[in-house]
Amino acid sequence: MSGEISMIGSVILALFLAGYLGQQYLPPPKPKVIGLDLGTTFCSVGVFRPGSGKVEVIEDEEGRKSIPSAVSFTNTAVLAGYEAMDVADSNPQNTVYDSKRFIGKMFEPGVLEQESARYPFQVTNNNGSAEFVISTNHTFTVSPEFVGSRLLLRLKEMAERQLGAPVHKAVISVPAEFDERQRNYTVRAANLAGLEILRVINEPTAAAMAYGLHKVDVFNVLVVDLGGGTLDVSLLNKQGGMFLTRAMAGNNKLGGQDFSQRLFLYTTERVRQQFGVAPALKEDIHRLRQAVEAAKLNLTLQPSALIAVPLHLRPHQGSESPGGPAPHPVVFQAAVTRQLFEELNEDLFQKILVPVETVLAEGHLGKEDVDEIVLVGGSTRIPRIRALISDFFGKEPNTSVDPDLAVVTGVAIQAGIMGGSWPLQVSAIEIPNRHLRKTNFS
Structure with a gap:
């Protein structure tokens, strides 16, 4: 009997050892x-x-x-x-x-x-x-x-x-x-x-x-x-x-697209002031939107960003038909600062605190009762938004x-x-x- 128990023990030990060595040296299983x-x-x-x-x-x-x-x-x-x-x-x-x-x-x-x-x-x-x-x-x-x-x-x-x-x-x-x-x-x-x-x-x-x-x-x-x-x-x-x-x-109508739109409208006005006409061609508007979006992302890390976009502006705002005036190629450049971006969007940023106050009220909690504040979504990278949330709770979000x-x-x-x-x-x-x-x- 003792021999059988010893053999069973040896088998169990061998299985544990094989499992350990498998975890150490065999490639891990692929996620299912x-x-x-x-x-x-x-x-x-x-x-x-x-x-x-x-x-x-x-x-x-x-x-x-x-x-x-x-x-x-x-x-x-x-x-x-x-x-x-x-x-x-x-x-x-x-x-x-x-x-x-x-x-x-x-x-x-x-x-x-x-x-x-x-x-x-x-x-x-x-x-x-x-x-x-x-x-x-x-x-x-x-x-x-x-x-x-x-x-x-x-x-x-x-x-x-x-x-x-x-x-x-x-x-x-x-x-x-x-x-x-x-x-x-x-x-x-x-x-x-x-x-x-x-x-x-x-x-x-x-x-x-x-x-x-x-x-x-x-x-x-x-x-x-x-x-x-x-x-x-x-x-x-x-x-x-x-x-x-x-x-x-x-x-459901507030997010990063709205912040970008504010900067885009500011930029198109700068184009109009500089060249006398706002961009009208779809390609120009697309390029400008891409440049504005890139600038917004850069402003989360840097105090300023440069927007530089080649445009083809028509002398007069009008149709894109072949018979219209020929587009004039220009290069638009403008430096935008984080402070300007924040000023353009300050009223939108303040709206973020409204649902925060609502959930605390409906949950019957005070600010001090919240153990962790978790940020999700790319727009929470914006420094002003993080500062607003931090100031509201008196502590840094995670x-x-x-x-x-x-x-x-x-x-x-x-x-x-x-x-x-x-x-x-x-x-x-x-x-x-x-x-x-x-x-x-x-």
Whole structure:
């Protein structure tokens, strides 16, 4: 009997030793589940690497960690991401963006008409659901979930190229205020892209996980998510590994695009003052917008930035017809300062504090009761915005994670958990709060 026990012990020891040596010297298993962030303006994909215990946000062929949430339909192809943006100026009626604003949502006719008025593409009402009208070599409609599926398919292909293996399973994030129908239609978009969704996770919870807050002793977490087109503020209450969303508020018409627009209008006025005419050609407007966007990004790091753009201005504002006056080539240059940028946008920046105050009031908390302030979205990099939030709470927000990648990082962590990746052991559980409503300001 003692010999048998000794043999069993030797086998167990050998198995443990083999497992240890396997972890040390064999290549780690490839991730089985990807994490998807289908954002309003940008989207990205990440995986949890079991060997290193780190998240890898997957890059495209050009080394970019996110792609624009735009899809363009041409006579011969359906283009997604940067390829869609490359043809957006020449194909504006068939290039759809911001589709996340419409997915799974039911609209009254007047509301949808008002919501879609600012887009160059046509939006139609199909029994309360939004659809986009596409006119290439024939006219047809596509749903928001189909547009989303093309973006998710692009992300899936990026992941498969990086991992060197097919990908079939994913975890996806959605705004906390998404109802059951919006969540189901988001899952439907993933299914159309050939993906099985194992779990849907709220974006604020994903961001909190990216900051590691599911593993530390915090109680009240405020998530400020300011992206390209929307502001979302969420108050999370955490106990152990469980998150409860206590209050939500936001502004679905405030984001980085609005800050860029203020600087763009200032710049076009400078062009008019200098040359007597504002840019009218689509190519000039596109170049100027790109230069303004680059300047805005530079101003987050530098006190000033130079805008230098070659333009082809017509002597008189008018049509672009061949019979019109010939465009005159010029080079526009202007230095813009961070102080100027802040002055142009100060009233918009102040609007950020309105939903912050609202969620604190609805959550029955004082500023001092917030344990962590988490920043999400590229626009939270703007120094003035960080200073406003810091001054309001009397303490610095947590900036240890790239705000552009916070959500996808958290979703990838959850994907690793769902895929059984070692050494992850703690999962964030969201407690559904069916009575919660988001307060929106505009």
